[in-house]
Amino acid sequence: MPPPPAQLIGYLSRVDRPHHDAVLALVKRAILLPKLIRPLAATILAYLLLAYVAGLGTKALPVAAVVGAVMLLVTFLDNNVMRWAERNSSRIAMVLAVLALFFGLAATLLTKKEPLVVLAAGAGGFCVTWIVVTIGLVFLTLLIHLASLLLRAFASPIAAPVLAIFAHIHNRLLRTKYKGWVTSQGTPIIEFGSEGVKNFAPGNEAIFVSSPRFRCGGAAMAAGIPLFTAYELGNDAIIDQRVRAAYDALRATSSESHDDIANHPLMDFNPANGLPMIAGLGSVDVMGNAFGTDSHQSYHDVDMGHDSFNNH
Numbered sequence: 001m002p003p004p005p006a007q008l009i010g011y012l013s014r015v016d017r018p019h020h021d022a023v024l025a026l027v028k029r030a031i032l033l034p035k036l037i038r039p040l041a042a043t044i045l046a047y048l049l050l051a052y053v054a055g056l057g058t059k060a061l062p063v064a065a066v067v068g069a070v071m072l073l074v075t076f077l078d079n080n081v082m083r084w085a086e087r088n089s090s091r092i093a094m095v096l097a098v099l100a101l102f103f104g105l106a107a108t109l110l111t112k113k114e115p116l117v118v119l120a121a122g123a124g125g126f127c128v129t130w131i132v133v134t135i136g137l138v139f140l141t142l143l144i145h146l147a148s149l150l151l152r153a154f155a156s157p158i159a160a161p162v163l164a165i166f167a168h169i170h171n172r173l174l175r176t177k178y179k180g181w182v183t184s185q186g187t188p189i190i191e192f193g194s195e196g197v198k199n200f201a202p203g204n205e206a207i208f209v210s211s212p213r214f215r216c217g218g219a220a221m222a223a224g225i226p227l228f229t230a231y232e233l234g235n236d237a238i239i240d241q242r243v244r245a246a247y248d249a250l251r252a253t254s255s256e257s258h259d260d261i262a263n264h265p266l267m268d269f270n271p272a273n274g275l276p277m278i279a280g281l282g283s284v285d286v287m288g289n290a291f292g293t294d295s296h297q298s299y300h301d302v303d304m305g306h307d308s309f310n311n312h
Helices: 005-012 020-053 059-086 087-109 115-176 236-252 258-262 306-310
Strands: 192-193 196-200
Touching: 005 020, 005 196, 020 059, 020 115, 020 192, 020 196, 059 087, 059 115, 059 196, 115 192
Parallel strands: none
Antiparallel strands: 192 196
């Protein structure tokens, strides 16, 4: 199984292969298509059933449009809102529980209750709200996911063959026009399916650069830019070590002129922290550090979610 869409795009943005921008656009389109085709298919199928099976005629059109709109909304909630709510359920429960705490305290104070009653009301409001919100988010997530599955099943008689055709076109395009997107064994790095991307299999091959700015259309290694495997992208120590070594090797090269070195892609970033340089070699980065020095904490600009990917 491929990683989630946002994480997949993060990985693909660092793949050093020819026609990168075109392939990335193809992947984004493949991810978007099911979200659009399924609601449209549900609308068409609902209209056909209501207009010709139930005999509603043109009156079926508004109802069918509502079915499509509901599926579009449920799909958006299932793919985006509820996933965000799952990741932040503790924060959401905490915020609402704190609001309930203050509401309970304010209500009992306004009614001039005893101090113990005030404290009990505040604590009770906090605990009850925390439990209700936490359990409610779980049930709401399950309910929306179930609704999404039912609507997808309803739309599948039309959506499934259409999505299969698009997947076949995308796979054929990848094999014929973008031939560089295969491993050394000849297996495709990306495989499309009815859900968008069916498989992402870079294997244990070094095809990733440490930053999207270092992509060279498949020529990164020839340019002296280090490549990494998917597993190595999760190891900051390996990335820092190899990038620093590449900087040192580049600066020690005597066969290149100073201008060539200054214009090298590696000079776009400070090797000490990965921050962009303002004007290349000899300048400072965006935080004011001189080239090769760091007075701030190192960071990486994309959360790749390596543990999640490596578990697939």
